[in-house]
Amino acid sequence: xxxxxxxxxxxxxxxxxxxxxxxxxxxxxxxxxxxxxxxxxxxxxxxxxxxxxxxxxxxx
Numbered sequence: 001x002x003x004x005x006x007x008x009x010x011x012x013x014x015x016x017x018x019x020x021x022x023x024x025x026x027x028x029x030x031x032x033x034x035x036x037x038x039x040x041x042x043x044x045x046x047x048x049x050x051x052x053x054x055x056x057x058x059x060x
Contacts, residue, residue, distance in 0.1 A: 005043035010035055 001011055012031045016024045 006041065007038065009038055010041065 002008060012027075012034070014027045014031075016027060
């Protein structure tokens with residue numbers, strides 16, 4: 001993915017059984033927090049005059 005401009009920190013794999021609903025919620029929350037902390041991938045975000053703060057507010 002790095003050759004396409006996607007940082008390795010944005011890629012997450014986890015095995016979750018259909019019987020592990022609490023694990024699924026935990027994994028989704030962890031991944032969401034990690035990717036939000038990275039901010040937008042500048043390579044794939046169209047510039048519409050948004051700065052980082054405006055982007056974060058719009059995404060929230």
